[in-house]
Amino acid sequence: MTASSSNTAYVRDDEAPKLPPPPNMVGVQGWVLKNLFSSIGSSIVTVLFGSFLLWMIWSVLDFAFLRAAWTGANRDACLAENMGACWPMVTAKLPQWIYGFYPIDQRWRVNLCFVAGAALLIPMLMPSAPYKLWNILLLLIVFPLLTLLLLTGGNFNFNLLSYVSVISLLLLAAAAVPLAAFGIEEGIARNRLGLALAGAAIVVWLLSFLTGPVPLGSSMSMMPMLIVLLLLASAVISIMASRDGGNSAISGWAIVLGGILLAMLLLDFDFGLIPVETPQWGGLTVTLVVSITGIVASLPIGIVLALGRRSQMPIVRMLSVTYIEFIRGVPLITVLFMSSVMLPLFLPPGTNFDKLLRALIGVAMFSSAYMAEVVRGGLQAIPKGQYEGAMALGLSYGQMMSKIVLPQALKVSIPNIVGNFISLFKDTTLILIIGLFDLLGILQTGLRDANWATASSAPTGYFTVALMYWVFCFGMSRYSIYTERRLNTGHRR
Amino acid sequence: MPGSFSFLQEQDRITGLIQGKGMSMTVAIEPRVVPKVSVWNDPKIRAMFFQAALVIVLLFLAYEIVANTISNLQRLNKDFGFAFLKRTAGFDIIQTLVPYTSASNFGTALYVGFLNTVLISFLSIIAATIIGFVVGLMRLSKNWLASRIATLYIEIFRNVPLLLWIFVFYSAIRQPLPDARNALNLFDSFFLSKKGLMVPKPLFGDGSWIGMAAFVLAIVASIVIARWSKSRQEATGQTFPVFWASLALIIGLPLLGFAVAGFPLTWELPALKGFNFSGGLAVLPEFIALFLALSIYTATYIAEAVRAGVLSVSHGQTEAAHALGIGTSSTLRLVVVPQAMRVVIPPLASTYLSLTKNSSLAVAIGYPDLVATGGTVLNQTGKAIEIVSLWMLVYLSLSLLTSLLMNWFNSRMKLVER
Structure with a gap:
């Protein structure tokens, strides 16, 4: 026994103590080394970009806060040499950017629309909120009616x-x-x-x-x-x-x-509201009216076009494809020109309708073609077995589409629908070219105001309005990513 | 062969069985009961009825539109036709690629606008592609800061409308610049002012055709070298530095050509005359603003496409390439990029298309593209239908052309599957 034990090499019977990793591989230092200074090239990039980023942040802070003017009643407040942001101009102009030329004592009507829209939209966007069906009905039918009534003042005098x-x-x-x-x-x-x-x-x-x-x-x-x-x-x-x-x-x-x-x-009915003509509308109100009308109108038209494009009937398919590809092949601005200068020629003499309505028609025509492609993508993602199963159960085309295929297809395409809405929201700025005053249009008009004509009013105005657009679009894109993740659960491996 | 003979016999027997020969039992075949489908439920008849109704409704609409348009045009004392294109335009255009004066006709004005659209789209596409690829790859960088800055770039520029960017760049370019009399002067040949950037204009004298011909020759020679190098590599495995050879050819041959002709190139310098410059080439501030906005904005979409494409190439491909001893840059060039391109090209094509269409926003800052000149013509002649249909026709053809090109490219890059 003793001989054998002396012959055996040393065998360790307890585990070696776990040593801590080298200090330069963990913690802040490790992270910095790994992600910022892993090689010479990486270090150069880090230094260059880092100083660029610091310079950018400093410039923005310097412009927006340090060199900015905060109070004042007219351009005198912002005339200083090397002036930063001219915030008094924003305070003075902000109501106009939001309401346009809407009469000041009637702006509560716009506010009411905003509040109603937010009250209906927020529960709609929350997956856990109850009464989704009623919510959709209220949002898509009652809310547009209410908005139309409040913004125009109603009293349409139908004959x-x-x-x-x-x-x-x-x-x-x-x-x-x-x-x-x-x-x-x-x-x-x-x-x-x-x-x-x-x-x-x-x-x-x-x-x-x-x-x-x-x-x-x-x-x-x-x-x-x-x-x-x-x-x-x-x-x-x-x-x-x-x-x-x-x-x-x-x-x-x-x-x-x-x-x-x-x-x-x-x-x-005459509710006693003062009528406000659409040329008086403007700013964010018009941007939201145009984009929301565009999306609400384009969804049903887009679904019909997408179904038409996948239809078995050759004439229907050809017509849908022609419409979709035609609209997608031309810029929005030409469609807007078409609806604003050609449409009046197409209608019976004497019919004269509103400039804003003409723009709305153009936007709806344009966005429905894009929506059709989004919905088609959703339809194509549904496996053929779903169609066949529905047909085997004896469902009619309408039942198959409305009860089996479209609910799944629309669910799949929600992120893309939101993406479409973001680009529509950005595209509404184009209506300023046909002479309507959306948020950007009213900003451009306001910059010509002699009361606030300073070197810093244009940068301040663009900065603020860009921030407004950015908040809307970024919020929507985050929401779309969130829905995508939420809907993706079934397919995650 | 007996085997084949018996096989034939067997075949015959089976055929006989199928045809019913030699069967002792007769089966009374009952006529299959065809369920009576009412005319209403026959899908074919339904489809025909529905399509006929649709066509009738559309024809009625078309008739109404045409009739209304005719009566409206009569009421407004207008006529329809493209004869107005021959009339004298009477307005100036600030950037013309072909000779144009206010005495030229409307047709030439529209052509000038069209060329300006093509120019801005082409240059912006190139710039956007370069920025987009750089930013897209930067987003995938292992360097945390680089990838964050790329994300920041994408999120900032993509979430604000393009038109706003165009205004921002236009005002940023115009505002700090001095007027023409106090222009920033570089060597008396480059002037930067509110009128834009003035650069010397090359004037080609006699004999410059030799240089041009040498340039064409160099391109042809580079293609030949690339082909030769490829076939040699396939045969022997030896590589040839095609890129450097082509670069040397494309730069060297034209230089040699010009040298032979005795450098017939002279430069026309811009000079200040009164309130404006004469001579030289003017790069308009509108052009610069539009170019920057279009390429920077569109690059965000290209960057996203590139990122998705590179991510679509599985990591195993890179690892396999490294295991074979292929270097990092060669792996990227020979393994990752060709596979990523397959995913990148379709969204790239639609991005190029939307850039071309977005170039129509030029009208907002007065860069004379097709829509802006068309708008001026529309205001002067009132020919709404003609101008709008011309616009649509041109953009549709551009879109069609781009998608054809990209489809061709895509089919060349596609994975060859058996």
């Missing part, structure tokens, strides 16, 4: 003809209620009379084109009366025909009818 046409269209839609409730075959069988009456109304309407326009009002002519009566009868019969079993379709139709009439009445 009788608009009411008659809207009601007629809704009554005509009633003829489709049995078709929607029972399917086409049975719907027709149940509602022959209603459909025939609706068809007769359309024929009479078409005939009225031959007789020429008939004035409506004091001398109520026969044709419109006849059309409305026919449609009313058709609607009553159609609703009666789908009474047993089609209740959800009936109530859906009734809600739409009631909602649209209520909206028209509200917009028509």
Whole structure:
């Protein structure tokens, strides 16, 4: 035993003590060595960029705080030699940058819109907030109406003809209620009379084109009366025909009818608000109105275009592709020029509408083409099995799209939709070229103000407005990254 | 061969079975019950009906638009047509690449604008690509500070509208500069003022064609050398410094050509005449501002594309290259970049397209591009439809051309799969 133990080499039976890593590999020193001074080249880069960064930060601080003027009533405050930021100008101009030329005593209306928008948008963006469906409905239907009412002042004075046409269209839609409730075959069988009456109304309407326009009002002519009566009868019969079993379709139709009439009445009603014409709007208000209208309008149009582009029907596909590629091939500014100078030529003589509305149409046309491509990307990301599964279950095209495919496709494309919204938000600045005053436009106009004409007013103005745009866009891009991470859970490995 | 014979027989038997020959049992084939599909539910008929309705509605809309336009134009005493392009323009353009005076016609004015659009887009694309690649690679740098500064650059420039950047650069360039009389003077040949940067203009005398020809020759020779070097490397494995040889050729041959011709190149110096400069080449402040804004703004998108492309090349590729003993720079050039390019090119193509379209923002600061000159023509003639359709046609063709080029390039770079 002793011999063998003396023959064996030394065997260690306890673990060697763990030594601390070399001091220059851990802690601040280690991090600095590894990430900033790992090699000679890296050290040079660090020194160069570091001094550049320090210089940049110093310049910004120097401009914004150290050399800045803080108080004053006019340009005299900012006339000093080598002046930094001219903050009194920002204080004086900020209301204009936000509200444009909106009457000062009416600005509470804009504020109310901002508050309502924020109150609806914030819970919408929080994944955990409840009542998402109601939130979406409020945000996409009630909020735009409220904004329209508050910003313009309402009291649109719709004429009788608009009411008659809207009601007629809704009554005509009633003829489709049995078709929607029972399917086409049975719907027709149940509602022959209603459909025939609706068809007769359309024929009479078409005939009225031959007789020429008939004035409506004091001398109520026969044709419109006849059309409305026919449609009313058709609607009553159609609703009666789908009474047993089609209740959800009936109530859906009734809600739409009631909602649209209520909206028209509200917009028509005189709440005593002073009307504010759109040329008086401006600043951030217009930027937000244009970008939000653009996104809200482009989403449904974009979905329709994307579905059209993936459709089996050759004509539909060709038309969608042509529209999308045409719009994506030309700059926004030409589309805006088209809607502002060509559109009035396309419409019947006498129709004259608002410059802002024309810009809105241009922006909506433009962004829907881009939205269509975003949605198409989402549609393509959905595996074919989902489509096939839906078809195997016997779902119709509309059911398949609305219940199976689109919810998944839209969810996948949320980050890209937000990305699209960011670029739309930045693109709204282009409306200043066709003579509207968005945030940037009002800044450019304000810089010509003799009251504040100093060397430092342009840098100050651009700095502040750029910061405003940056906060919006950066916030949105962070939100998009956040959603992407949140939605990505299912696929993470 | 008996084997093949029996095989044929077997084949025959099977065919017979399939055709029903030699089957003793007869199967009564019942006609397949085709479920009666109503006309309403037949997808083909539905599709035809729907498309017909769509076409009718669109035709009606088109008819309405045309009819309205005709009646509107009549009411405004205007006519439709491109004859106005031959009329005298009567306005000046501050930057012209082809001879143009206010006595030229509207068509020439638009052509000048088009060339200016092409010039600014081309130069900005080059600059944006260079900045974008540098920033994109910097973002991936191991140096923490470098990657943070690249991120900062991207986040700052991308989240503010391009138009605002154009205004910022324009005002930053214009404001601190002196007016023409007190221009910053460098060697009496470069002048920097509110009128822009004045540089000497090269005047090519007789015989400069020899230099030009030598330049073309040098390019051709470089291509030939590259081909030869590639085939030699494939055959023998020996490499040849193609880059340096081509550089020497492209610089040396034209110089030699000019030397042979006796340097027929003279410079026209700009000189102050009254309130403005005459002679020389003027680089407009509008041009500089637009160029800077377009390239710096677009570079952020290119940087993101480059970063995504490099990240898409798996780390194993780099490690494998190192294991084979390939050096760092060669790994980057021969292994990583070719694979990254596949991912980079499609977004790069759309970025180039959007840069070309964004160059139309020139109108906001008065750089005479296609949209700005077109806008002037529109104001003078009132030909809204003609001008807007010309714009759209030109930009559409530019877009189409760029995407064709990029598609061709993309198909060349694509992974060849079996």
